[in-house]
């Protein structure tokens with residue numbers, strides 16, 4: 001475009017933008033929460049454990065009482081099938097996998113991993129953070145003052161050359177990973193990436209991959225699904241199963257904040273975790289475990305639930321992806337993954353545009369996840385990435401939000417080009 005054409009386009013976009021602002025919108029596209037249309041799909045679970053159905057596990061344990069530190073067998077079996085490990089490798093926790101991750105890092109920091117020196121006494125320890133990534137992971141490592149090293153995400157997962165190089169440093173103690181339908185990019189780690197992670201021999205003996213498999217069941221389409229290689233099995237084949245701790249939860253299968261979470265780990269790691277857990281709690285909420293086990297029955301019950309959820313989510317994701325394509329496709333000002341699962345769509349704008357787009361949206365009454373949130377310390381060095389979360393708003397509101405998003409993305413790009421030519 002010539003400068004004149006750019007100016008004309010800017011004026012047209014500004015006029016459209018002002019019209020949006022005049023509508024007095026108050027919409028939220030910021031957090032990856034299920035909407036009420038998804039939450040109601042698991043309501044039946046709330047009646048699964050009652051006086052009528054009884055409170056006992058299959059083994060006769062009364063779920064209303066204390067006891068069973070690592071979770072009831074039927075819930076362990078469910079997570080074992082979800083994660084593709086043996087029930088003996090599973091510990092079922094409370095209502096949040098993030099909580100289990102926090103506890104793991106907190107314990108590693110204060111007490112050490114499997115008998116090693118606490119990270120807090122080993123100097124300036126570091127963590128690898130694939131970017132863009134999940135802000136709440138980064139918040140945990142930042143909270144403990146662990147230095148975060150960004151590793152670029154590719155379409156196949158984290159840049160493995162950079163990872164293999166970085167783990168030669170014994171102060172690098174771990175790595176955050178969301179291997180399937182990643183938050184926010186939506187990509188799934190390739191088989192090669194998983195094999196390289198499994199084969200890795202980090203210099204630190206107390207290095208741990210934090211394998212947050214939050215979205216392993218979250219396919220959007222029946223005919224297009226990603227497949228993730230089983231890291232635990234691959235690591236086991238290399239004798240490296242102590243190098244990882246796997247996490248997941250039913251937050252986006254049943255109820256966020258009222259689901260159940262689990263850890264899958266090697267016998268050494270599980271023993272280490274239980275040593276701490278015996279001090280931390282007498283046991284998690286077994287009534288909720290029983291509710292989940294009864295409601296889903298088995299992995300097929302979970303798959304069925306996810307198919308029903310996908311029916312609600314699919315039109316929302318289709319709308320986001322189609323609007324991006326229709327409005328921004330071919331303009332060479334934005335790139336995004338055509339996701340087939342998970343909860344997010346991540347958009348890379350022209351460098352220097354993300355903060356501006358988020359601010360323009362906010363001024364017009366629509367909140368999106370803050371620019372920078374997907375990077376350690378909240379700083380995106382290119383100021384380019386924004387995360388869209390389609391799951392919560394009703395589809396009409398999502399449509400308005402996406403119209404505005406694309407408008408703001410183009411406006412920011414045009415104004416950026418005008419400042420460059422000025």
Ligand code: PLP
Nearest residue numbers: 096097098134178183214249251
């Ligand atoms: N891990 C990832 C990658 C997430 O995106 C989220 C929530 O958005 C969580 C963990 C939180 O899980 P939980 O509710 O089990 O704590």
